[in-house]
Amino acid sequence: MTITIREKRRRRQRQRALAYLGVTVAWALSIWVSQLLSPPDWLHLIALFGHLAALVVGLGAVLAIDWHALLWATGWSSVRELRQADRTLILPIWVGLFGLLLTGALLEPHLDNPLTIIKMVAVLVLSLNGVALTRWTADLARVPPTARYGQLPRAARVGFMTSAIVSQVAWWTAVFIGMLNATT
Secondary structure, rough: OOOOOOOHHHHHHHHHHHHHHHHHHHHHHHHHHHHHOOOOOOHHHHHHHHHHHHHHHHHHHHHHHHHHHHHHHOOOHHHHHHHHHHHHHHHHHHHHHHHHHHHHHOOOOOOHHHHHHHHHHHHHHHHHHHHHHHHHHHHOOOOOOOHHHHOOOOOOOHHHHHHHHHHHHHHHHHHHHHHHHHHH
């Protein structure tokens, strides 16, 4: 039995829909649990360290992929190298993100602070954008290994750039507000 292109597309759409739901539920669960728990100081300190470690892993991997994407977009490397970076760094990104959600639940975020709400929304946006990027990386897998960025259709170029910009803005918003909240 052969699977048609349309069936494959529908399957990927269903998988993405489930992934959107999954990251949204994980995000909401992290916030809900954070309001129920009041961890002792020693656990709070361990959670803070874990939060910073997860940030280094997740954001570091995102920066590495975005760097490879920039090199490809400017003609300094190949799409093959970008795809290899994506394949090897996708796991650290998701491990870092879920590590942030897990440890964030133990950090007692102050949801009455508007900046904290902005940070939480930024985390949700970067999570949903990560799921959305699976569509672009699937499209990227079909691009010939020697293809140049400028050869892509305009819609694909705009989609890649928009996703990268949303990712960076959301990650750095969350980092900046997290730093601000931790120091004030």
